[in-house]
Amino acid sequence: MTDDRASAFRSGISYVHPEPAGPWGTFLEQIERVTPHLGALAKMAETLRRPKRTLIVDVPIEMDDGSIGHFEGFRIQHNLARGPGKGGVRFHPGVTLEEVMALAGWMTIKNAAVNLPFGGAKGGVRLDPKKLSRKEIEHVTRRYTSEIGGIIGPQQDIPAPDVNTDAQIMAWMMDTYAMNTGLASTGVVTGKPINLGGSLGRAPATGRGVFVIGRDAIRRLNMAMEGARIAIQGFGNVGATTAELFAEARAKIVAVQDSRGAVANPSGLPVAELVAHARKNSGVAHFPHGETIDREAFWDIPCDVLIPAALEGQLTAARANRIKARLVLEGANGPTVPEADDILASRGVTVVPDVICNAGGVTVSYFEWVQDFASYFWTEDEINDRLAKILRGALRHIWETAERRGVSLRTAAFIVACERVLTAHMERGLYP
Numbered sequence: 001m002t003d004d005r006a007s008a009f010r011s012g013i014s015y016v017h018p019e020p021a022g023p024w025g026t027f028l029e030q031i032e033r034v035t036p037h038l039g040a041l042a043k044m045a046e047t048l049r050r051p052k053r054t055l056i057v058d059v060p061i062e063m064d065d066g067s068i069g070h071f072e073g074f075r076i077q078h079n080l081a082r083g084p085g086k087g088g089v090r091f092h093p094g095v096t097l098e099e100v101m102a103l104a105g106w107m108t109i110k111n112a113a114v115n116l117p118f119g120g121a122k123g124g125v126r127l128d129p130k131k132l133s134r135k136e137i138e139h140v141t142r143r144y145t146s147e148i149g150g151i152i153g154p155q156q157d158i159p160a161p162d163v164n165t166d167a168q169i170m171a172w173m174m175d176t177y178a179m180n181t182g183l184a185s186t187g188v189v190t191g192k193p194i195n196l197g198g199s200l201g202r203a204p205a206t207g208r209g210v211f212v213i214g215r216d217a218i219r220r221l222n223m224a225m226e227g228a229r230i231a232i233q234g235f236g237n238v239g240a241t242t243a244e245l246f247a248e249a250r251a252k253i254v255a256v257q258d259s260r261g262a263v264a265n266p267s268g269l270p271v272a273e274l275v276a277h278a279r280k281n282s283g284v285a286h287f288p289h290g291e292t293i294d295r296e297a298f299w300d301i302p303c304d305v306l307i308p309a310a311l312e313g314q315l316t317a318a319r320a321n322r323i324k325a326r327l328v329l330e331g332a333n334g335p336t337v338p339e340a341d342d343i344l345a346s347r348g349v350t351v352v353p354d355v356i357c358n359a360g361g362v363t364v365s366y367f368e369w370v371q372d373f374a375s376y377f378w379t380e381d382e383i384n385d386r387l388a389k390i391l392r393g394a395l396r397h398i399w400e401t402a403e404r405r406g407v408s409l410r411t412a413a414f415i416v417a418c419e420r421v422l423t424a425h426m427e428r429g430l431y432p
Helices: 003-010 022-037 039-049 097-113 134-151 167-181 205-220 237-248 271-281 296-300 338-346 360-374 380-405 409-428
Strands: 053-062 068-079 085-092 119-126 157-161 229-233 252-258 261-264 291-293 305-308 327-329 350-352
Touching (some): 022 039, 022 097, 022 338, 039 409, 053 134, 068 085, 068 097, 068 134, 068 157, 085 097, 085 134, 085 167, 085 360, 097 409, 119 157, 134 167, 157 167, 157 360, 205 305, 205 360, 205 380, 229 237, 237 252, 237 271, 252 271, 338 350, 350 409, 360 380
Parallel strands (some): 085 119, 085 157, 229 252, 305 327, 327 350
Antiparallel strands (some): 053 068, 068 119, 261 291
């Protein structure tokens, strides 16, 4: 962020500039596009352009070599009108204030679109996990948790895993919060180890949600699941789980791309072997049972369903003109820029937006939070059944809204979510 834009944001000036750029610019444009559909609530839409709370922290730790390392951390609470903040924490060298603001905004929309009793929040620390030891990552986690400890809590803001964070990191966060507060609050984070109050079914929940939503979307578009050609960008937890579930349903995974490379096989990649290879080699590159292709060539692969499940901003206007899919399922947060949305719509490609498509993770996080409060835990079958029921119901409502209003699924999801958030603001009023 440039100095003048950062100054404008911190002084309270509406952070809307003539040419929005990056993830936050994408989010602002999405709010701009939905505002005309909000009727009397449109006058309150400015609330969604202003994060409620922005915390930027220095995270100093002693490195393994005795030096002092400094890392910049963020926790953004975008909107808390419908409940405590909910959103993950990512450790990545590309983490910025603008990115975390956008991710927090999308969490507000996502939680409202699925009708979970949460607001939107997100966190991150700018670091490259590949360059730190596990002990150094623990130190970063604990110091970061201490720095943001004043604004998180089971009824305030509940972090969860995201890019490059996992159940162990959530355990360190929970323990640090407990040590600092004297409270054994298992509900302060979700995505924890099972032994510490975690929920069965949480780890694969985002990928399972993509599959559940994708299966319904395929049916609604009168496509056949068996033999459907699936291309997946990103092969971490979300991409791999999604691939496994689609393969079990007799679809064909014809191409996979990740940060290390891309592989393709028009007859279908053997998913179990690919998952094992990716785990062993930290990526899909050099997989022996598929053709190695250029990473950019991935976007030209003939397929029926494209699943971007990596980072935001990957489906650009140029790539939107090239893809061969009939259906896009957004497994990542914010993977499609607004210009690409317009191009895909003009080409008749259906896009199921991230705020509904990848909501499986936060939905099972909600289940975990509820179970922690009750100290009563459900079976994995119960978790999966409840997840499918909530996501399918949310998709049905959004699909019907899109058809009734004559808008895209993304606009429909934002209409549903923004109406719920802004109605909550209206009913609560302004204090003082």
